[in-house]
Amino acid sequence: MPETREELHERLSKIYDPNKLTRFTSTAIEAKKAEDVEALVLPDDERARLPFTRADFVIKEDPRRVQWEREVRKFLSGLSRNKGHKVTGPMIYEWATGVSLIELAKEEGTLDADGRGGGRWGSANVHLRHINAILVDYFGKPYKTTILGRHVGKAYTVRPHFNVRHKKPACLTLWPEWEEGTLQP
Numbered sequence: 507m508p509e510t511r512e513e514l515h516e517r518l519s520k521i522y523d524p525n526k527l528t529r530f531t532s533t534a535i536e537a538k539k540a541e542d543v544e545a546l547v548l549p550d551d552e553r554a555r556l557p558f559t560r561a562d563f564v565i566k567e568d569p570r571r572v573q574w575e576r577e578v579r580k581f582l583s584g585l586s587r588n589k590g591h592k593v594t595g596p597m598i599y600e601w602a603t604g605v606s607l608i609e610l611a612k613e614e615g616t617l618d619a620d621g622r623g624g625g626r627w628g629s630a631n632v633h634l635r636h637i638n639a640i641l642v643d644y645f646g647k648p649y650k651t652t653i654l655g656r657h658v659g660k661a662y663t664v665r666p667h668f669n670v671r672h673k674k675p676a677c678l679t680l681w682p683e684w685e686e687g688t689l690q691p
Contacts, residue, residue, distance in 0.1 A: 614628035
């Protein structure tokens with residue numbers, strides 16, 4: 507006949523009395539302390555915040571992508587928040603550098619090149635890839651549209667009332683600045 511819960515508890519309490527535990531005696535002595543280290547170390551309440559050590563933070567990012575994210579954020583902070591906007595990578599590149607992509611392509615002789623893969627933009631292509639990657643992270647998938655009657659391949663919609671200061675950066679390098687509130691803009 508199976509025991510009830512109370513009977514089982516009573517039987518086990520007699521066998522394994524927590525007040526009568528047998529312990530092994532220890533011959534270990536207290537470890538020595540290093541006074542020089544203790545003199546060097548700050549008290550816990552005076553230490554800075556722990557550094558970012560997570561595996562996804564400890565990566566090497568392309569410094570060009572980090573710098574382009576700063577420029578994209580400057581561009582987006584200059585937009586009016588009252589209305590929605592359509593932005594493109596070339597738009598931001600030309601605004602930030604003052605270099606017309608058409609003129610650059612003419613100088614480099616890539617204007618008539620195949621436009622697939624960005625080959626048409628020549629040396630600016632690497633920068634446009636960084637800008638577009640950041641815009642995808644901020645606004646999602648791009649779409650084809652027309653802006654002022656011109657066909658645009660990759661446009662991103664900036665919704666009304668978008669505030670870039672509230673948007674977490676795409677580059678992990680900028681996260682500490684953003685969390686501290688010192689990332690400009």
